[in-house]
Amino acid sequence: MPFGLLKYGLSSDYPVDVDLPPPKELKPSYDVVIIGGGGHGLAIAYYLAKYHNITNVAVLEKAYLGGGNTARNTAVIRSNYLTSEGVKFYSESVKLFQNLSNEFDFNVMYSERGQLTLAHTDATVRSFRQRAEVNKHFGGRTDMIDRQQIRELVPSLNLDPGHLPVLAGLWHRDGATARHDAVAWGYAKEAAKRGVEIHQLTEVRNLVIEGGRITAVETNRGTIQCGCAVQAVAGHSSVLAKQAGFRLPIISYPLQAMVTQPVKPFLDPLVSSSALHCYVQQTSRGEVVFGGGSDPYPLYNTRSTLEMKESLIASGIEMFPFLAKAKLMRQWGGVTDMTPDYSPIMGESPIENYYLDAGWGTWGFKATPICGKTMAEMVASGGKVPELIQPFRLERFANFQQVNEMGATAASH
Template sequence: MVFALLKYGISKRYPARQEVPLTPDLKAHYDVVIIGGGGHGASLAYHLAKHHNIRNVAILEKGYLGGGNTARNTTVIRSNYTDQRSIKFYAKSLRLYESLSNELDYNMMYSRRGQLTLSHSDGVSRSLRLRADAGVFCGEANEILDRKQIKDLVPSLNLDIKGMPILSGLWHRNAAIARHDAVVWGYAIRACERGVELHQRTEVLGMEVANNKVTRIRTNRGDLSAGVVVQCVAGYSSVVAKMVGLKLPIRSYPLQAMVTHPIKPFLDPMVSSTALHCYISQSARGELVIGGGSDPYELYNTRSTLELKEGLAASAVELFPFIGELKVLRQWAGITDMTPDYSPIMGQSPLSNYWLDAGWGTWGFKATPASGFFLAKAIADNRVPEEIRPFPLDRFERFDLVNEMGATAASH
């Protein structure tokens, strides 16, 4: 076995094909340059090439494909939001996810699980009722469950938590999970097959602006120009926007999560509690994926902390007391780009050829298909489609906010 692996490792001929192409040389000019090689950047490139025949596209990624927040989330896909404008957008993304494996001919390990959001107070129960009604009005499958229905759905859940018993829950039956790495790999592979160039280890160092447009992009591998520039850099949105003189209403916070070692399947739905600031799902491998709210301080760092681990563990054990002896397998953090209204910024910036895909906070993964689909249409037509029109940068000046505070799986 050892010799077989060694022979495979040093061989120049492999049975597996090279799906993600090697990084090519940079060209002097591209029709579209996408800064950020995560799920949103790859999705945008794919939709530009497939639906609009825009193939002279470069994705610039300072690290490796999908190595940022795409690899650092908990893979929840849902549309149970508060504002009808948000619900319609995320519902479209959820529908795209349902057929994404067939669309890209790549196994996303998509699994419809449903999400149960728990209420421990009358006030939260009223809030969940409003979210349920808003979703039903938009055609989404939401309903309120009582204690008996919750127990039937999740028999192992502790309904009588000391000091905060579970009163009711919002059941979002179409919520799902998918393999986060597979999503970005699938989009990138199919985009590159259509002529898109993926440039890994290519860091944008600065940009030059003249006559209200970006005229040159400086990277560690050389300079280039572009007809259109799009930033899709998640937690570093403010940093990259500053390179072109834009100040975004975004603050970046670490968001931590962890998984336990695998155990036999017992939890099919995703369960979240805003009072405990905790949500739990069980992966296909049997691991318990546990996450919560963002850290309470701004930081551009993906370190994990003992304090957060202890808090998540304590909350998880309140919900499922029998998991108290499980060992934590690993812990990680991403960087969330939070806007004042907890909704994204999508569309053209004040610069004529610079577009924004930013401010996703904790919901970037679930928006991956729809963000690429609609932003590609906006760039190709030079007109923002109705679905993303509620999310422009200037809404903060006009006070036309899309308030989704409290609509997270674990409230911030």
């Protein structure tokens, strides 16, 4: 190994594969145009190329790869949802995450740590029992635990914060984290290797609709014809849908998080409390991450605010009082596209050959692999929606068949 590193360091041509090829001009047309170069868009492109041999694909990103919500989350992976539809979907995503590093030959730093969600009321305890049983039914490792078990699991946690003592907890062993930018780059690297074109700094300015179907996409670098298109633009989903001529049941809200300077390791699981509107985790570098609910007003902006900082700090200190002396290092925000039933929208749109990957709210990162795989399957089949994502089609709002996941977030919105 030392001699190999020395040879690599002294080599004039660096014998290593480049992850992404240099930028090139847009072609006049593509079989598939994917709008959005975040984790979801790149995953769809990768699975199209790998499993369906569809490589005449362009991924269009108005800024840089993974620079939207993929880079603006807290990288939590879990499947402890409320509904059978949600649990089945996210469980499949967890399974795919577990093998991503091997599949990419690229370390995404997947770390299974478990997630502990705290119950402060009798009503929450009852709902947690139901969640645990639904998770177990579909193969998830989720159990109810009492105060003593919580104390053994997280000795530094304050079990009696103010007027909200902890009564029990939902312990989800499958809870994990991964490096969000590594996931995006892993998908980009493997998609590009298979012939997919990835175009950064390419902003979509208009969608050309003719005869009820999409035929072309206008960008700041020219117009390209397409056989079909997929929109995967996270918080700006409703804006792009409006350009296509239809309305999505989505309202976008900022979501903020912050992180402290590194401290010695004290917390392995992810700990969350919907009553305190806060969740806490410690990264592999020792930083303590605080996250919470969305801002209370719609806005397409990723700015951070003092109000949310004060709220998260207050709740975090109630959970871990000794963190009062920790120093904040940075604060950031993303834009979440929230649906009425707190579940995503995947599948067809009112425009023929124009497919939706939207409405992800605060749970988009954890769905990256399975969303990419199922959306690619749908595109390759010409619009046949896979069974796993049938419940998340847009038409559910017209048919009153919502998949209500309200309350399944790590911190209530």
